Amino acid sequence: MLIFCSLLITLGATAQSKLGSQTTKIAKDSTLIKIHDLLEDVDFRIHGLDRYKLYPTENIYNFLQLDTSTGKIDVVQWSLDDGKEGSVTLNDEDLSLDTGCGTFELYPTKNMYQFILLDKVTGRKWHVQWGFEASKRWIKRIY
Numbered sequence: 001m002l003i004f005c006s007l008l009i010t011l012g013a014t015a016q017s018k019l020g021s022q023t024t025k026i027a028k029d030s031t032l033i034k035i036h037d038l039l040e041d042v043d044f045r046i047h048g049l050d051r052y053k054l055y056p057t058e059n060i061y062n063f064l065q066l067d068t069s070t071g072k073i074d075v076v077q078w079s080l081d082d083g084k085e086g087s088v089t090l091n092d093e094d095l096s097l098d099t100g101c102g103t104f105e106l107y108p109t110k111n112m113y114q115f116i117l118l119d120k121v122t123g124r125k126w127h128v129q130w131g132f133e134a135s136k137r138w139i140k141r142i143y
Contacts, residue, residue, distance in 0.1 A: 050102050057130065058112035064090070064130060071095030071104045071117060075130050075137065090130055091139045097122065116142075 054076065055064040065074040065087065073090040096103065096119075103121045106128070108114075117126040117139065125142040 053106075055106045055108070055115070057108075062130070064106060064115065064128075066104060066106050066117075068102045068104045069096060071119065071126075073106075073117070073128065073130075073139070088134075088137070090128065090137045093139075095119065095124075095126070 051067060051069050053066050053068055055066060057064065061077050061079060063076045063078075065076050067073075072092055072094065074087045075090055076087040077085060079085045095117075103119050105118050105120055107116045107118060109116060113129050113131055113136070115128040115130070117128050119125075126139050127142055128139045129137065131137050
């Protein structure tokens with residue numbers, strides 16, 4: 001009987017120890033998930049809110065929309081007349097080199113159709129021209 005009681009106590013302690021370690025593991029996993037979710041939220045708030053920027057041109061109906069993460073640019077036209085609003089892609093190439101969100105910025109020049117695109121992390125630059133005709137929209141690297 002004494003051996004049986006000892007065996008029950010030992011089994012109970014082992015089971016409680018395993019249950020306690022599983023509870024601890026679940027708590028750690030839950031904490032890691034919460035930390036991961038928090039970091040993703042912080043990353044979105046830091047980078048995601050400024051991912052796209054609109055730059056006015058001297059033409060009151062047109063803006064340049066820049067994806068600050070990739071360097072991609074669209075020409076956006078607004079209008080009070082139906083059917084005259086829309087956007088066209090100026091540059092659909094990802095220029096980022098995975099440098100992160102918010103690294104690109106557009107700077108106007110004295111020519112209303114010309115901008116300079118700058119990667120603020122690497123210092124790389126592009127000459128950007130926007131226009132209404134496809135042949136007038138282009139981007140080329142400045143070396």
